[in-house]
Amino acid sequence: MGLLNMTDIMETITMIQEEHLDIRTVTMGISLLDCADGDIEHSCGKVYDKVVRRAERLVQVCDGIEKKYGIPIINKRLSVTPVAVLAGASGGDPVRYALSLEQAANTVGVNFIGGFSALVHKGFSPGDRALIDAIPAALSETERVCSSVNIGSTKSGINMDAVALMGRTILETAERTADRQCIGAAKLVVFCNAVEDNPFMAGAFHGTGEPDCVINVGVSGPGVVRSALEKAPPHADLTAVAEIIKKTAFKITRMGQLVGVEASEMLGVPFGIVDLSLAPTPAVGDSVAHILEEIGLEQTGSCGTTAALALLNDAVKKGGVMASSSVGGLSGAFIPVSEDRGMIAAAESGSLTIEKLEAMTAVCSVGLDMVIVPGDTHADIISGLIADEAAIGMINGKTTAVRVIPAIGKNVGDALSFGGLLGRGPVMKIHAGLPSKMIERGGRIPAPLGSLRN
Amino acid sequence: MKAVITVIGKDMVGILAKVSATCADANANIIEVSQSVLQDYFAMVMLIDTENLNVDLARLDENLKKNVTGMQIHVMHEDIFNSMHRI
Numbered sequence: 001m002g003l004l005n006m007t008d009i010m011e012t013i014t015m016i017q018e019e020h021l022d023i024r025t026v027t028m029g030i031s032l033l034d035c036a037d038g039d040i041e042h043s044c045g046k047v048y049d050k051v052v053r054r055a056e057r058l059v060q061v062c063d064g065i066e067k068k069y070g071i072p073i074i075n076k077r078l079s080v081t082p083v084a085v086l087a088g089a090s091g092g093d094p095v096r097y098a099l100s101l102e103q104a105a106n107t108v109g110v111n112f113i114g115g116f117s118a119l120v121h122k123g124f125s126p127g128d129r130a131l132i133d134a135i136p137a138a139l140s141e142t143e144r145v146c147s148s149v150n151i152g153s154t155k156s157g158i159n160m161d162a163v164a165l166m167g168r169t170i171l172e173t174a175e176r177t178a179d180r181q182c183i184g185a186a187k188l189v190v191f192c193n194a195v196e197d198n199p200f201m202a203g204a205f206h207g208t209g210e211p212d213c214v215i216n217v218g219v220s221g222p223g224v225v226r227s228a229l230e231k232a233p234p235h236a237d238l239t240a241v242a243e244i245i246k247k248t249a250f251k252i253t254r255m256g257q258l259v260g261v262e263a264s265e266m267l268g269v270p271f272g273i274v275d276l277s278l279a280p281t282p283a284v285g286d287s288v289a290h291i292l293e294e295i296g297l298e299q300t301g302s303c304g305t306t307a308a309l310a311l312l313n314d315a316v317k318k319g320g321v322m323a324s325s326s327v328g329g330l331s332g333a334f335i336p337v338s339e340d341r342g343m344i345a346a347a348e349s350g351s352l353t354i355e356k357l358e359a360m361t362a363v364c365s366v367g368l369d370m371v372i373v374p375g376d377t378h379a380d381i382i383s384g385l386i387a388d389e390a391a392i393g394m395i396n397g398k399t400t401a402v403r404v405i406p407a408i409g410k411n412v413g414d415a416l417s418f419g420g421l422l423g424r425g426p427v428m429k430i431h432a433g434l435p436s437k438m439i440e441r442g443g444r445i446p447a448p449l450g451s452l453r454n
Numbered sequence: 455m456k457a458v459i460t461v462i463g464k465d466m467v468g469i470l471a472k473v474s475a476t477c478a479d480a481n482a483n484i485i486e487v488s489q490s491v492l493q494d495y496f497a498m499v500m501l502i503d504t505e506n507l508n509v510d511l512a513r514l515d516e517n518l519k520k521n522v523t524g525m526q527i528h529v530m531h532e533d534i535f536n537s538m539h540r541i
Contacts, residue, residue, distance in 0.1 A: 006488050006499050008539040013460055013528060067512040070530035254537040 016071060019223035020286040021252065023259050024279050025075040026062050027199035029206035029214040029272065030054050032081040032115075040092030044100040047086070051078065051104035051113075054213050054269075059109045061266045065259055073259065074220075074421075078105060079204035080115035087134075088127020098138035098145045105144040112187075114204035116147040119194070122156045122444075132162075135169050139184035140176035146202035152192035152390040154397045157447040160387065164439045166190045167383030171406055174375070178408035181416045185405040186338075186370065190386050192393035192400045197273050198329040203366075203401055214272040215264040216329060219256035222278045222340075223285045224248055225312075229294045241295060242315040249276060249319030257324040275329025276320030277365055278312070280340035282423035288312075288333050289342025300342055301352030309333060310363035330399060332365020338405075338418065338425030339370055348426045354385075355431075362392050367401035370423070372416050373430045375408040382406070384435035387445075395448055456485065456532040457504045457511060459518065463525035465496035472522045473500065480517065481508045496525075501532070 015021035035046035055078055062073045080101065087094040098116050105113040116138055118128040135147050149166055152158035170185050177184035189203040196207020199216035206214075228248045229241060236244075256274040264271035280288045289300040292308045313332045321327055335357070337343045346352035354371060361367040367389045373382070386402045393400030407416050407427045417424035461473060470489070477484055482502040489498035504511065515529040 006490075006497075009458055009460060009499050009535055010497065012530075012535055012538055013462075017526070067515070068531045069534040070515075070528050071534060251538045255534060258533060258537040 015221070015224045019221075019227045020281070020283060021221050021224045021255070022072040022074050023217060023256060024220040025077050025199050025218040026058070026073055026259065026263055027077040027079055027204055027216045027218065028055050028058050028269065029079045029197065029210055029216060031206055031210065031212045032083075032086055033208065036086050036089040038090060040090040040096055043086055043090045044096050047097060048100045048104045051080065051101070052107050055108040055110065057267060061263055064266070065262055069259070071255060071259065075112070076110050077199070077201060077204065078108075078110050078113040079199070079206045080113065081206050081208060082117040082119055083115055084118035084125070084127045084131040085208070086127070087131050088125050094131045094134040095138045095141060098134070098142050101145050102142040110144070112144050112146050112201045114146040114148065114201050115206060116145050117149060117205040119150045120162045121150050121153045121159055123159060124162070132165060132169060135188060136172040136176045136184065139173050139187050146187045146204065148189040148191055148194065148203045148205055150191040150194035151386065152394050152445075154193055154394050155447060155451050158192065158387065158390045158394055158445040160439070160445060161442045163383050163387050163390065164442060166386055167379040167381075167439070170382055170404060171377075171379045174406040174408050181418055182405050182408055183418055186403065186418055186422050188403065190402045192390035193398060195329060195399055199275050200277065200279065200330060202403065210272070211270055213269045215260055215267065215269050216272040216275065217256045217260035217263070218275040218277060218279065218329065219252050220277075220279045221248070221252040222280045222288045222291055224252060225278065226285070226287070226291045226294050229291065238311060242311055245312060245315035246319035249316045250323045252276065253320040253323035253327070257326070271326065273326045273328030274320070274324045276316060276324070276327055276331045277329065278316055278333045280334060280336065280343070281421055282339055282341055282344070284341060287340045287342035288335055289340050289346055293342060299349065299351040300346040301356050305356060306359050306363055309335070309360050313364050330365045334366055334369065335360055335364050336370035337428070338372065338416070338423040339421060340423070344423065344425050347428055354428055358388060358392070361389060361400055362396060366399060367393070369401065369403050370425065371404045372407050372425050372427050373404050374411045374427055375406050376411070377406050377430055378434060378436075380434055380436040380439045381430060381432070383439045385430070387439075391445070394445075395450065397450060455504050457502055458530050458532050458535060459500040459502060460528045461496070461498040461522065461525050463496055465491050465494050469496060469522060469525065470498065473498070473518060476514070476518050476521045477502055480514045481506050482514065
C-alpha cells in the first residue's frame, strides 16, 4: 500500500468501528463583540444574524468530512463571546439573548451553543451581575444554551462573593428544571482559570482574545486507550503503560488535527486548536474509569486512583503535543460521573466518593463534573464545594470546574437520568457540615504567591 | 487523491470481482490490492486513485455496500491513515 500498510489501516478501522474513536465535537467560535448595541432588541437581532451567517454551513461541511474520512463527528457546536459583555452594553433582561442564541442554534442545526457566560474572577460589572441573575430563567427556558461563570484565577484569586452567588444560582437552576431531571444545572459550569478556546460543553465560550471566528476540535477516544492497554503484556510496567497511552493519544490527536484543518479550510475560517481530551460517553467501552481499572485498580475510587489518573492525564498530553502544534482547550482526561459507565458503577457501589473525586480533579484536566448531589443540599455547601475546587485550580495554575446537579426532591439512593451524552447517575453523599460563616464573609481570597511571576 | 477501500467479513466467491466491477463503474483506478484469508475470515485492503471518479466518495461507498452484501465495507480518504500512522 505504498507508504501505508495493512496493519495500520486495520488498526484505524478497528478504532473507529469497535473502540468508539470519534471526533467528539467541531465547535465554531464566533465573536459577538460587533453585535453590541444600546438597544437589547437590536443587539439580539444582530446576534441571531451573525451566528446564522457564520455557522450556516457548519453542519453540512462536517457531514461531508465525516463521509470523506469515514470518521464520525458526533457533535457540531457553537461558542460565542460571553454574553455578559453584550448585556452590559445593552441593559435589559439577558434572557432575551439566551432566546436568540437558542433560535440561532435551532436554525443552523447544532445541539449546543455555549457562551451565556460571565467572567467575574475579580469582580462584577453590571452586565455580569444581570447575566448571573438571569441564568436560572435562561437555562429553564432554552434547551441548547449552555452557561458558564469564571469565579477565580491564579492571577487574581477567588471572588468569594461570586462563589456565594453561584451556589444559590445552581440550586435555583435545578429547582426551575426539577420537572426535567434538573437538567438546567447540567448546562451550567463554574470555573477557575477558564480557558478561552475550549470546544467542549457546557463550558465553551469564545474568549475576547480570540479571532472573529474560529474552528476548534475536541477529540475523544477512551475506548481506544483502554483497548491498547488491554493488548499490552499483562505485567508491563507503568513506564510501558505511559508509553502506550502516549502513542495512542498521538494517533487520536492527529486525526483531530486533520479534521480541524479540513473543516477550517472548507468554511474559510481560521483553525484554532485541537483539544485532546479523553472525553467518555455512557456507551459500553468508552469509559475513562475503565482505563484506570485496566491500569490495575479493582474499582475507580480506591487508593491508587489519583496516581493512575495523573499518569493517564500526563501521557495523553505528551502524545498529543507531539501530534499537533495547536493543542489547546482543556486537553487531558475528563472525569464526568454521569457520562462514564465506569464512573457511574463506582459511584453506585460506593467505591467513588465526592472527596476522592476532589482529589482526582487536582491531576485531571477539569474538575467535579456531572456530580449529582441531594436536592436539599444547602446553597452554602455547594458554594463551599466550588471554593474548594477553585482553590485547587488557583494554587496549581490549572483549570478546575464544578458542574453539580442538585437532584430536587431526591436523596442518596435515588438517581437522575438525563439521556444522551449527559447520561445518568446516582445521587452522591455530600458532607453535610455548613461552611456558611466562611461563605457569608464574602470578599476575595487573595491571589497566591505563584501569581507573582513577572 | 487516493482512497482506501476495506472489505471485511466471511469469505465467499466473487468478493474481489464485485468490488473491482463497482470501482470500474465509478471510474476508480485500482492501484494496489492486498488481501488475506484466515480460516473463513476475509480481509481486503484496496488503494484506489480517485482523481477521475465519476461519482463522489460517499456514493462509491453506498454502491459498494449495495453490490457486496454481507460484508463490512469502508471507503476512506487515504489522509486519515497517513496522518495517524506517519510522523
